[in-house]
Amino acid sequence: MADPTEAAAGASGRAAALVDTLPDGTLVKRRLPRMRACDEKDEKGKLCAGHLKRWFFCAVEVKQKFGEEIYRCERCRTLYLPDPDEEPRSGSLRY
Numbered sequence: 001m002a003d004p005t006e007a008a009a010g011a012s013g014r015a016a017a018l019v020d021t022l023p024d025g026t027l028v029k030r031r032l033p034r035m036r037a038c039d040e041k042d043e044k045g046k047l048c049a050g051h052l053k054r055w056f057f058c059a060v061e062v063k064q065k066f067g068e069e070i071y072r073c074e075r076c077r078t079l080y081l082p083d084p085d086e087e088p089r090s091g092s093l094r095y
Helices: 060-064
Strands: 017-021 025-032 050-055 071-073 079-081
Touching: 060 079
Parallel strands: 025 079
Antiparallel strands: 017 025, 050 071, 071 079
8 A cells, every 4th residue: 555645756757745634634735846737646546637726715724824826636636835946826926
């Protein structure tokens, strides 16, 4: 059985790093540079590959803990935080 903290390898051989798990079981991972699809695997080892969309309507507690820029997989609902080396994608977040 695979370790739940171990992330699935992406097409480039690297994996998004697991940051945290919310109380409801939702995984929170750090995105790779220019990452657009989820790299989470299910119990059978099948890659999710759902599109990562900006999540504007998350809970206040999640925004306070992780910041304003949060992405969520449209299929498995895994949360992704932006890559710290990449510029914010939103013009409103550039002060």
